[in-house]
Amino acid sequence: MTDDDYVFKALADPTRRLLLDRLFERDGRTLTELESQLEMTRFGVMKHLRVLEDAGLVVTRKSGREKLHFLNPVPIRLIHDRWIDKYTEHRVSALAELKTQLEEKTA
Amino acid sequence: MSTMTATTTQVYSIFIKATPEAIWDAITQPQFTEQYFYGVRVEIADGRRISHGPDGSLWGNEEVVEEDPPRKLVHEWLSQWDPEMAAEPASRVTWEIQPGDDGVSQLTVVHDKLDASPKTAAGVAGGWMRVLSGLKTLLETGSPLA
Numbered sequence: 001m002t003d004d005d006y007v008f009k010a011l012a013d014p015t016r017r018l019l020l021d022r023l024f025e026r027d028g029r030t031l032t033e034l035e036s037q038l039e040m041t042r043f044g045v046m047k048h049l050r051v052l053e054d055a056g057l058v059v060t061r062k063s064g065r066e067k068l069h070f071l072n073p074v075p076i077r078l079i080h081d082r083w084i085d086k087y088t089e090h091r092v093s094a095l096a097e098l099k100t101q102l103e104e105k106t107a
Numbered sequence: 108m109s110t111m112t113a114t115t116t117q118v119y120s121i122f123i124k125a126t127p128e129a130i131w132d133a134i135t136q137p138q139f140t141e142q143y144f145y146g147v148r149v150e151i152a153d154g155r156r157i158s159h160g161p162d163g164s165l166w167g168n169e170e171v172v173e174e175d176p177p178r179k180l181v182h183e184w185l186s187q188w189d190p191e192m193a194a195e196p197a198s199r200v201t202w203e204i205q206p207g208d209d210g211v212s213q214l215t216v217v218h219d220k221l222d223a224s225p226k227t228a229a230g231v232a233g234g235w236m237r238v239l240s241g242l243k244t245l246l247e248t249g250s251p252l253a
Binding site for chain 1: 120121215
């Protein structure tokens, strides 16, 4: 699998997207904090966090005895650059062309 | 990220197909940084991190707290290009380079000690993503981001 594959796979699950949203609201949370907001076993949450970590979407840092989870927005930015910018740019230029054609007709 | 979500510790991580040494050079030598760091020429020398803007003027002179090539670089951070941010207390930036499989290294940037510097925290959030994305492109393709 490529880097993109891991990111898309990680994002293709509602629980994992929810975890990312929780970290977006407040970063640097422990497993216990994240677990308390989900109706899921600790093991289940750990598994999802593991997939997010493998995709680089979550990065963990030690702080004293605690392991804190941080949202890493960089892979999403790279997906955006690769998969969204390209197509929206095309769409915009297609619309611009349509506008030019229509306006030429009415001129 | 928006102001609302800016937190006192920000973590950014990226996988780059390059050796730790190549990444180290790219973050500590001006001929590389000017190609992805908003045109800024950054130099690590004598325990200082000196940066010059695209116009050649001095943009920063921050203390290097830890230097362990090619694995770890820690320095103070002041956003000198903006007077309001520059007036806030210095924060801290940690670069960590971890070698991995297949010649792919992981670069992690941690920007912390931002508790008393909310404007800086909000101001740098989008910037780090652009810097890291540009650094990856430069090292993997040899050319800067368009």
